[in-house]
Amino acid sequence: MSEYFGTRRFTLADQADFAELSDDRNPMHMDPLVARRTQAGDQVVHGVHGFLWVLEMLAGDGVALDRMNSVRVQFTKFIIVDRDVTLHIRSRDESMIKAELMVDRLSAAVFILKFGSRSAARTDEALSNLPSSDPLTQPFVPSFEEMGTLSSWLPPPHRGKDGVERLFPMLCRSLGPRTVLSLAQLSSLVGMVCPGLHSIFSNFSLAFHESGTDRAGLGFRAVDADPRFRMVNMDVAGANFSGSVSAFARPGPIESPNMETIAALVAPDEFEGRTALVVGGSRGLGAATAKILAAGGANVILTYMRGREEAEAIADEIRIFRADPASARLLSYDAGGDPEEPLASLPVISHLYYFATPRIFLQSADAFSRIAYESFSAVYVAGFYKLVHFLTSRSDTKALSVLYPSSVAIEERPKGMTEYAMAKAAAEILCADLARATPGLEIATPRLPRVQTDQTATVLPVPARDATDVMLSLLRHGRLDEGVRLDPPSPDSANATLNVEKRKSASLA
CATH class of the missing domain: 3.10.129.10 (Hotdog Thioesterase)
Incomplete structure (x- = not known):
């Protein structure tokens, strides 16, 4: 019954x-x-x-x-x-x-x-x-x-x-x-x-x-x-x-280290001269990236969709540490929408770091959800394309260095992440074709392993890498250092590498 x-x-x-x-x-x-x-x-x-x-x-x-x-x-x-x-x-x-x-x-x-x-x-x-x-x-x-x-x-x-x-x-x-x-x-x-x-x-x-x-x-x-x-x-x-x-x-929110801690790991001029747009910079990998870049001398623009207070706290921390009001700016931006109006005030951007994401872990009774796939694709594929097109169209040289984090989920195919992995795979193809078609555009698509963020936090501990260590490695060396792996590592993600579409000028450092 x-x-x-x-x-x-x-x-x-x-x-x-x-x-x-x-x-x-x-x-x-x-x-x-x-x-x-x-x-x-x-x-x-x-x-x-x-x-x-x-x-x-x-x-x-x-x-x-x-x-x-x-x-x-x-x-x-x-x-x-x-x-x-x-x-x-x-x-x-x-x-x-x-x-x-x-x-x-x-x-x-x-x-x-x-x-x-x-x-x-x-x-x-x-x-x-x-x-x-x-x-x-x-x-x-x-x-x-x-x-x-x-x-x-x-x-x-x-x-x-x-x-x-x-x-x-x-x-x-x-x-x-x-x-x-x-x-x-x-x-x-x-x-x-x-x-x-x-x-x-x-x-x-x-x-x-x-x-x-x-x-x-x-x-x-x-x-x-x-x-x-x-x-x-x-x-x-x-x-x-x-x-x-x-x-x-349950675990509480994952917070990035403060600026003083990060500054001890970064040379003050290591990223000097960059004007960096960090999409999804209010928490997680985006927050860690913004702080690392700012500690190394870059000027950063953080975008957020819902977490204004969190993004404002990060921007304030950067400004106070740098003693420079221009070192960090905030913009409200929905990565699934059109960028022209919300990002109209942007200066010419030299580096783009794209961390926008919907909720990653979804539960479904079906093997595939069209709605979930379209939600991921709107941000990972269509939204990214519109943003890159917008940024390059505003530059005479179209020079832009992009970090687009992909995922080992494409290879490992964990249960319940079919739509996520499909959208990330489609985005990798888009990144490769965009880079080939656009002189001056460099796009790196590292397949990241599980990283400690709010989205990956679980009640029972699961091996995950530290967000600051991961981003330091990528920004500095263009690859994941062995030292950032936690024990025990995920066997299929231990050899995650950085795929760079523009071979002659590949480094993000």
């Missing part, structure tokens, strides 16, 4: 309502610029919000949730704000319901509800008597070691009582507002307290009792923090339920 049960699109207004209800204001859910630097790449729906919506739908269908004696929930995929999520009932009888949330035909969460008699009142004295924490205003940022020692009683959100019956009226009639509010606080436990700021909710299991603690709120106690998986396991107790919660401590 499999039954479609409904579709919902969680909006920004829904996010704000649930944050007010639960006190979970983790920026992964609330701030689009912060969220884009997480593993999700965009604002994420609170997982517990999805769970409570499922219960609300079931309650509205007449399911006697007051007979529910246990629930197990496993979150498997991020639900992005403003995208359709569908609810399916996979199996159903008097004693059990298995439900699933799907996004793009992929599983996002699985729920197993069991029904029957509930156990008698159970009160965990150790949890019930924990001291209350202060009201939650900002996410905690404990060390991983500290996470394994945390415990507290989270008081109910100040405005939660007003919103719970409005957001979940049918569920409140079945379980009671106090229990629903305690369930909502599972979200704030993970997103605001433990692990806190850098967290991903993994799963929880709860048993429901005839009655429980009279204390409003949610108590928790960390049981252990497993460094192998960066997972924190906790015991919890709330209104009429107790159980366990598991969450991952």
Whole structure:
């Protein structure tokens, strides 16, 4: 049996309502610029919000949730704000319901509800008597070691009582507002307290009792923090339920070294005389490149599409270090669009560094997605061509040195990256033909291995090269030095080399 049960699109207004209800204001859910630097790449729906919506739908269908004696929930995929999520009932009888949330035909969460008699009142004295924490205003940022020692009683959100019956009226009639509010606080436990700021909710299991603690709120106690998986396991107790919660401590944003650190690696005149356009310079490889070039004497223009504050911080750091307001400029530019208007104020550019990219890691139920391929191609192929044409048309000599990072994904073909690899391969062909057809144009297309950036960050450590080391090697020597490889290296990417289309003047240094 499999039954479609409904579709919902969680909006920004829904996010704000649930944050007010639960006190979970983790920026992964609330701030689009912060969220884009997480593993999700965009604002994420609170997982517990999805769970409570499922219960609300079931309650509205007449399911006697007051007979529910246990629930197990496993979150498997991020639900992005403003995208359709569908609810399916996979199996159903008097004693059990298995439900699933799907996004793009992929599983996002699985729920197993069991029904029957509930156990008698159970009160965990150790949890019930924990001291209350202060009201939650900002996410905690404990060390991983500290996470394994945390415990507290989270008081109910100040405005939660007003919103719970409005957001979940049918569920409140079945379980009671106090229990629903305690369930909502599972979200704030993970997103605001433990692990806190850098967290991903993994799963929880709860048993429901005839009655429980009279204390409003949610108590928790960390049981252990497993460094192998960066997972924190906790015991919890709330209104009429107790159980366990598991969450991952994810890595935070990858920041480039400061100018002083980079300047120690670069001669002050190493890149002097360059006027460099760094497309996608607000973070990752682009930010590292801008700082390296500026430390070596180049004047840089950074472009950004969404991360103005991040790009402005990098530009300010360069200007202060160089004591020269003209050493770094900012321009807003969508690399998938036309460059004429946003880049009209550019001086003649001597060097172009092209780091513009959509979200790289996409999940799909299909072997190929035309929409994903067109999204990559709009930036990697069409957008790049328009930019190069624009820049060379403004120069009498058409002289332009270009670094266009390609990827070893073309050779390695990792699962789920078909469209990305296809677009990068097409871009390499374009670069070769452009360079042959345009006197004075030099384009280098290094196939880079996995590099430490926000997009490649994972909960479990994966070998990746340092962005500053990689870019220093490319800018200075035109190839990847052996010294920038991390242990253990990816076997197929160890010999990544720099392909230069103009052989007689190949160096980017």
